[in-house]
Amino acid sequence: MSKEQSEQTVSIVLNGEKIEVKKNSRLIDIASQHGCQVPRFCYHEKLSVVASCRMCLVDIEGVNKPVPSCATAVSEGMVVQTRSKKAVDAQESVMQFLLMKHPLHCPVCDQGGECELQDVSMGYGKAITNYSGEKRAEVDEDLGALVATDMSLCIHCTRCVRFGEEVAGVKNLGLMGRSDQVKISTYLERGLQSEWSGNMVDICPVGALTSKPAKFSGRSWSYVQHEGIAAHDCLGAHISYHTMAKGYGSKHVLKRVVPRPCAEINSVWLSDRDRFSYEGLAHNRIETPMLRVGDTFRPLSWDDAGQYVMQMLADSSSGRIGGIVSPQTITEDAVAFKTVLDQLSADIDVGTHQNLGDELLPLRSSQLSLHRISKAKTIILIGCAVRWDQPYISLSIKEAVANGAKVLSLGSIRHQSVYPVHHEMVTPQMLVRRIGILFTQWDQCGSISHEWKQALQDPVVVLVGEEALIHPQAQDLRHLIHYYASVWSYDYALLPQGANHLGLSESGLNASQSGGTPWLKYTQKPLACLWVHDLDPVVDLGLNVESLAQTKIIVSASHWSLAIKNSADLVLPTVCPPENSGTYINYLGMKQHFSQACAPMHDARSLYQVCADLSEKLQIELNSKENLTRGINQSFTENTEKPIKIPQPSLVPEYNQKLMPIVLTPWVQTDLWVRNAPSLQKAYPKTKVALVHKEVSAKDIQALGYTQTLQSQDIAVGAVLYYNSDGVEGL
Amino acid sequence: MTEVCLRHQSVAGIHQLAVYESVGGYATWRALLAGKIKPEYILQELKRSQLRGRGGAGFLTSMKWQFMNRGTPGDKFLICNSDEGEPGTFKDTLIMKHNPHQLIEGIAICSYVIGASRAYNYIRGEYLQEYHQVERALYEAKEAGLLGANILGSGFNLCIENLLGAGSYIVGEETAMMESIEGKRAMPRNKPPFPAVSGLYGCPTTINNTETLASVPMIVSKGGDWFKSLGVENSGGTKIFCVSGHVVNPGTFELPMGVPMQNLIDLCGGVRHNRRIKAVIPGGTSMRVIPGHTIPEVTMDYDGLARVNSAVGSGGMIVMDETTSMPMALMHMMHFYHQESCGQCTPCREGSGWISQALKQLVKGDGSVALVDEIYQVASSIEGRTICAFGEAITWPVTSFIDHFREEFDRTAELGVKGRPGFEWSIT
Secondary structure (H helix, E strand, C coil): CCHHHHHHEEEEEECCEEEEEECCCEHHHHHHHCCCCCCCCCCCCCCCCCCCCCCCEEEECCCCCCEEHHHCECCCCCEEECCCHHHHHHHHHHHHHHHHCCCCCHHHCCCCCCCHHHHHHHHHCCCCCCCCCCCCCCCCCCCCCCEEECHHHCCCCCHHHHHHHHHHCCCCEEEECCHHHCEEEECCCCCCCCCCCCHHHHHCCCCCEEECCCCCCCCHHHEEEEEEECCCCCCCCEEEEEEECCCCCCCCCEEEEEECCECCCCECCCCHHHHHHHHHHHCCECCCCEEEECCEEEECCHHHHHHHHHHHHHHHHHCCEEEEECCCCCHHHHHHHHHHHHHCCCEEEECCCCCCCCCCCCHHHCCCCHHHHHCCCEEEEECCCHHHHCHHHHHHHHHHHHCCCEEEEEECECCCCCCCCEEEECCHHHHHHHHHHHHHCHHHHHHCCHHHHHHCCCCEEEEECHHHHCCCCHHHHHHHHHHHHHHHCCEEEECCCCCCHHHHHHCCCCCCCCCCCCCHHHHHCCCCEEEEECCCCCCCCCCCHHHHCCCEEEEEECECCHHHHHHCCEEEEECCHHHCCEEEECCCCCEEEECCCCCCCCCCECHHHHHHHHHHHHCCCCCCHHHHHHHHHHHCCCCCCCCCCCCCCCCCCCCCCCCCCEEECCCCCCCHHHHCCHHHHHHCCCCCEEEEECCCCHHHHHHCCCCEEECCCCECCCEEEEECCCCCCCC | CCCCCCHHHCCCCCCCHHHHHHCCCCHHHHHHHHCCCCHHHHHHHHHHHCCECCCCCCCEHHHHHHCCCCCCCCCCEEEEEECCCCCCCCCHHHHHHHCHHHHHHHHHHHHHHHCCCEEEEEECCCCHHHHHHHHHHHHHHHHCCCCECCHHHCCCCEEEEEEECCCCCHHHCHHHHHHHHCCCCCCCCCCCCCCCCCCHHHCCEEEEEHHHHHHHHHHHHHCHHHHHHHCECCECCEEEEEEEECECCCEEEEEECCEEHHHHHHHCCCEHHHCCEEEEECCCCCCCCEEHHHHHHCEECHHHHHHCCCCCCCCEEEEEECCCCHHHHHHHHHHHHHHHCCCCCHHHHHHHHHHHHHHHHHHCCCCCHHHHHHHHHHHHHHCCCCCCCHHHHHHHHHHHHHHHHHHHHHHHHHHCCCCCCCHHHHCC
16 A cells, blocks of 8 residues: 555454544444444434434444444544444443334334334344333424424434534524423424425434325335436436335325435435425326317317317418427427427427527536535626525535635525625616626626625636526626636526426527527417417416417416416327436536336326327328437537637616516426425415516506515615515515 | 632632732732743643642643643633532632632633633523622723733733523533533533534633632642642642531531541531431532441542542532431432433433433332332443433432442332422422
């Protein structure tokens, strides 16, 4: 062994076996890695060490007392016994104390079968207890719609408390009382106010915190696990879908979603949106193809539906045909859709409020790994509600802040965050101009403010969020940021909505290369036929349905919505991502394949299947799905070449329209699927907000559906915030 | 009688700055600031004096101070532990009430030696009077320019702050006190790291008992050898003993180490009603009990008490006469420990309640010999497996009570103590 190596490692004797291990590593990890599992409850590798459960006590030679292995770093010559009499005695007595007041009703406990206490007591406890006194009984607290509590089962490991403080950044839960009266509770009885609350279910070693939506709906041994990719933000967290195994229940039903460790994206965590959206799969689904007859719908067979689609498209051949897909459409589906509609010379686009099409700059020109965000020293957020819209990026920012980074923010609304942000308020009209000034005079910080000048320190990362991307001048903004990135050497990223924006854009679905809010042009020129896939024409696209009275609207979607009911002429039931297989390309350029987790509900088909049928009828050659996947794999290469050069953009003037609503979509309203997940909808406010200029009359804004106003120091001067339902939270 | 800490007995009004200075107070502090004596000299005198921590653990003070390196850059802290929570102990209250300046001088000297520019005096919440007295003395000292920034032109800054606790026993544990000062729940931290490496706010910290720090000015001014000569070998100096329980005149006495326990009891006027002594807890309820018949051979010093398998502890001596029901006394103590466990780590959180509950069952007469075994076994399984020494504080009284009075426990388990005064109240 080289000298350098020996400085990095130490040799210890573990249960009589001499091993070389990395210096300063934790004994509990080392022991587990070498096959000597040490029981533990309070220890979690992603949380701080408190050594309070005392379950991981081991015997170290030369130390009088047994030592908690979670709080012990290995050192040269350490002789450790994990199963000596001293260690076993200690473990058994701690186990007895833990089980003493713990109700032993495992057969009717929701955690039974995947309970760490149950497992560890089988392996490290004694069969009988000397205790014959009373058990603990706690009054359960309502933590909201997502996390169910049974506090009598709590073993006070404080993992949930530490998770809240250290990862989520929200101190909702705490340890109250002392002695055996100690209990985990919220300080203010307002429930959990965190976008990460579901993770407490994962880390709770017992049945004290369980998933409310999934409670009592299945046993861990009756589940089959399928790997999947979350579909609600631009990263695509790694998840596992659980469905019932054969003989235990219907294979159509998704039982729950749990995180799958992925160092590049979600670590071991999962945001509530990705975790609890699965519930939407079973709610409000479109069951069969439907044809509008007057004010009602008539069910059709798929064969008939195919005929009707053909007929509608044929009827429209003299006029224009449009196709809009949602940004969470699977790449293979989208390619098939494009192949078919291209044959009919239709315009195809991705339906979003964001203004992402551009001739000069493809979407993949901005890629930035979470690792680089977490290593940044200055993070500039431009119109970014990063905490809610992009929870995983927010975690990386939090990590950077913990390492001393400063976060600066520019926008019209001051968003809630779990780390200090220096926010610079600008009116919506001024947003892009202000950024222009900032980037042209970077070295003086665009004469912004003293704090900005103080904070700027390399490496700098610029993140562009929803508020900026839906701006009418978003293209100018992109050019500015892209051009000056090489001048001032910072990294930047656009944070689009939807899981597959990059995949769709790379497949050539951004028809509106000329810019402008993409879907808008469909409303300006009359269309003969419009095919909307997986979108609500009103909520997601802002279409004025009345103006489309002459247009035949085909909707292929998974869920019903009011606008679909009101506007669609033909409705085709399609599948949700868990019922489908395919590829997502996230904004990091990671190609993520996933296969079908559960059988499609009712009569739903994937868009690929629908298009395959049509292609037969139209006599177009359509590649098999496998070939499409292969093609996507080959055609999309990560952005390794030199950055695209664009001419120096000029400073844009102030946007001079007064009615310029900044409509921010709440994080649990991003797509049809998540809008139908009942628990998520119960847990988080549905409020849509619009920020408009002060001089816009209340009447105009009310015509758009916003009824209430709010004036607060958290919004830009000269603007008024309107909202449409029960209060503005998360701002 | 020689006083080190309780000098108000011979110097009236020593709580006033003028009086304290007139008997040589702050002379060491001034000399230290003026550079006339060096920190090394103070450490050396402390080493000679064999002063050991008066809070209970009895760790050599000079060694504790040496763990801190005066020269290393960065913040360092000193904490004076005035959270006198150990049942049967009431010594620091007298120091703070009657001789606060000596404590302040001790804190100042220690701060200088370890290089801390900020010191906290954490006073238990019930000691409001003491708090005001020390606050007043601090004000006096600051006004006289003895504390603050650039003290007496020496370039050394020192800010001493009094803090009032919120009523917890475990906050007297050193790391729990740091948590409390940081504004968190008083829950002990797992050690290592020890406070000298990572203490308050993650900085090197020294924490000493009030009596220890108050002894320092006298030791430095009169010399370590003088202090050591007051006591016996291995136990230098004087110690404040607090005697309570079944004696005629309970009280606080500052006596040289090594004084026979019998003398101490005699000073209190003996046992009330001329009864025989059944047992004595020599150093606060966390220490092991010693049976009455051993008293004649016991001397009050570290070695003397170690010989009878107990310890000086905090110096809170509780005398119990022959009418005492040992199970009931233990039950009361365990009720206290049950209430005061911080609830953080498993053995103590669950074990303290179990023992307390079992003892209540026992004094009701609902138990059997097996119940006594159970109590003993539960107590033994707490010891050494907890984060802080609270585990030992539960275990030692239980095991020593049962070891010495097993027969009475067995009897009580069968018959109970019904009919004794206070019984009905005590089991609720």
